[in-house]
Amino acid sequence: MRLNPDSQKPLYLQIAEQIEEDIFLGRLEEETQVPSTNEVALGYQLNPATVLKGMNILVDERVIYKKRGIGMFVCTGALNNIKQKRQNNFYAEYVDSLVAEAKKLNIEREEIIKMINRRYIDE
Amino acid sequence: MSNINLVNINKNYRDVAALKNVNLTFERNKIYGLLGRNGAGKTTLLNILSNRIFPTSGQVVIDDKNINDIPKQISNIYLSGESNLLPESMKVKEIFKWTKEFIPSFDGELALRLAQAFELPIKKRVQSLSTGYLTILKDILALCANTEFVFFDEPVLGLDANHREMFYKFLLECYVNNDSTYVVSTHHIDEVANIIENIIIINEGSIIRDTTCESLLSEGYTISGKIEDVDKYIADKNVIGFDTLANTKSAYILSAEKITELPESLQVSRINLQKLFIELTKKEASK
Numbered sequence: 427m428r429l430n431p432d433s434q435k436p437l438y439l440q441i442a443e444q445i446e447e448d449i450f451l452g453r454l455e456e457e458t459q460v461p462s463t464n465e466v467a468l469g470y471q472l473n474p475a476t477v478l479k480g481m482n483i484l485v486d487e488r489v490i491y492k493k494r495g496i497g498m499f500v501c502t503g504a505l506n507n508i509k510q511k512r513q514n515n516f517y518a519e520y521v522d523s524l525v526a527e528a529k530k531l532n533i534e535r536e537e538i539i540k541m542i543n544r545r546y547i548d549e
Numbered sequence: 550m551s552n553i554n555l556v557n558i559n560k561n562y563r564d565v566a567a568l569k570n571v572n573l574t575f576e577r578n579k580i581y582g583l584l585g586r587n588g589a590g591k592t593t594l595l596n597i598l599s600n601r602i603f604p605t606s607g608q609v610v611i612d613d614k615n616i617n618d619i620p621k622q623i624s625n626i627y628l629s630g631e632s633n634l635l636p637e638s639m640k641v642k643e644i645f646k647w648t649k650e651f652i653p654s655f656d657g658e659l660a661l662r663l664a665q666a667f668e669l670p671i672k673k674r675v676q677s678l679s680t681g682y683l684t685i686l687k688d689i690l691a692l693c694a695n696t697e698f699v700f701f702d703e704p705v706l707g708l709d710a711n712h713r714e715m716f717y718k719f720l721l722e723c724y725v726n727n728d729s730t731y732v733v734s735t736h737h738i739d740e741v742a743n744i745i746e747n748i749i750i751i752n753e754g755s756i757i758r759d760t761t762c763e764s765l766l767s768e769g770y771t772i773s774g775k776i777e778d779v780d781k782y783i784a785d786k787n788v789i790g791f792d793t794l795a796n797t798k799s800a801y802i803l804s805a806e807k808i809t810e811l812p813e814s815l816q817v818s819r820i821n822l823q824k825l826f827i828e829l830t831k832k833e834a835s836k
Contacts (some may be wrong), residue, residue, distance in 0.1 A: 433817050434770060436763060437743065464725045473580060473762075474725060475746045530813070547811060 429470060437472060441480030446489060449500055450508050460490050460498040487511075550625050551612055552576050553573055553598060557684050558607035560593055560754075567593045568604070569754040575698065575732060580724055582741045582762075583734040585751035591734040594751065595700045598732075599628035627652065628700045630692035641669060641686060649673050654695035663689045663719060667712060680707040688716055692723050699829040703734045705740070713737075717744055738822045742766075752806045752830045769820035770808065790821075790826040803828070814822040 427444040429437060442539075448454045463481060467474040481498060484490045503530045512519075529537050553575045560568040575581060575598070585591045596602045597609060600616050600623050609616040616622065635644060641664065649655045655675075664671050669683045678686060688704050699726050704720075707715045721744055724731060735741055738748075748765055750758035759764060769789070772779055779798040787797055790798040801824045 431743065434817050434819055436766070438763075468718075468725060469660055471721065472743050473721075473746045475579075476763075524721070526813070 427466070428488045434439065438476050438479035438483070441472075441477055443486040445480070445484060446508055448511070449489065449504055452505075454500050456502050456504055458500055459496075460500060462497050466536065550622055553698060555598070555611040556608050556610055557599060558594075558604045560590075560597065560602075561605045568597070568816075571607070571756055572753075573749065573756060575730055577697070577730055578728040579730055580720070580745045581730070581732045581747045581749060582738070582745035583749050583751065584736065584738055584826060585734070587711055589751045589830070590754045591751060592778070594704055595628055595630070595702050595732070595734060597627070597676060598698075598726065599623070599626045599700055600632075601628065624652070625697040626700070627691055627694040627698070629687045629702060629704065631702045631706075631784045635675050635686070635714070638674055640672055640674050642671040644675065644690070644809050645671075650696075652694055652696065655690075656693040656695055660689050660693040663692060666719075667715060681709065682711065684708055685712065685716075692719055695727060695795055696729065697700075698730050698734070701731070705735060705737065712725040713740065715796060717741070720744065728811050729768075736828045750829060751828065757829060765825070766820060768805060769801065769803045769825060771799055771801050771820055772811075772815055773797060773818065774812075774815040778812060782812065782815060790824045797805055801825070 427441075427448070429440050429444065431437070433440065445454070445460060449456075456461060460481070461469075465472050465478045466472070466477045470477075481490065482536070485492065485498075488501055489507060490498045490527070491501050494500055528535075555571050555573045555727070558568055558571040559566065578588075583591055583594065584732060593602070597604050600609065610627060611619060611622055621688075631735065636647075639647065641663075645657050645660045645664075648660075649657050661671070663669075667682075667689070669682055669685050669689065675683070675686070684704065684706050685708065687816065688701070691699050691701055705716060708716065717740065718732060718735070723729070733741060733745065742748075743761055745762060748760060748762050772782060774782075776793065776796050776798045779800050783800045783802065786800075787803040789801050789803050791798055801821050803825070811817060
């Protein structure tokens, strides 16, 4: 987990994103236990309330769930949900910034499409 | 025992008002940061909270009762104070035993473990400890007190960076392992920002902030970029300070409003808490 204390983004959101990333990359598999609030708090020197707030975002999004008296676990289907969410955000996250940067560099629309095609051919 | 409430507290020393109409609530199982400049009233506040001194007016209320009417409850409060009340000629390990006599909840085993971690020589006498190690001894006693409320007055005074980090780590560990409330007075706002939940800023005897760290952070932001670009952006903003390096500039801006239109040449990041704290507690004359 990597947290950036200088970021404008609140730490609890960063925690939620990092756990999500761990699930997305397969570091945390479905139905396995997520590190406890206290473990994360002690490991990263954060107030447990901050960590809990981040975890609760993922509970609301049905990415993780609470097993009473045991801890938090990754939901079945969490990976699919995360992929779905990221697909929905793909345009805003990547296409917008790609076009904005291209405009700053005076790269023509046709040129971008060519580059994307080249990237696929290289594979 | 539940919360500790301060109700309309005033404290005067002769004709100097040390605390002015202070109203605060300390809830169970939270970590508070008490921040203020030298002489702001932090120590007076902690001394009143732990019933070591009496307010001129107002009262300390626990479970709807005045603190003076419930003497037993005072043993649930531990203050690690600035003034040294430890017997000078006693050895550290004797201090641990002696503390256990007064505070039954004191965890002597943990104290020995922490002493080892901090490399505090337990066979030395109090009078031969350096400033830093005297602070460490007081910190260990407080961390191991296991009372419902634990107040630290300047717990990192004289500690090097390594020991400060260790103190914060053990504070979090103790917090996670029991349900005590910890109040930490300090000037080092950036060091404690991530581990405390609530922040209280006291200035010239008055409480000027009583809020969560998160909402304090939302009071402003930092803008960086080329000097001209930054200057243009901040022209109509409330700037509390800036740093320049070569031809780039970072400006610290006080604003509760969300950033709407930011030129692409500028970057935004978290406000510098230390700068915010300095600005909030500046004397009118030096502004």
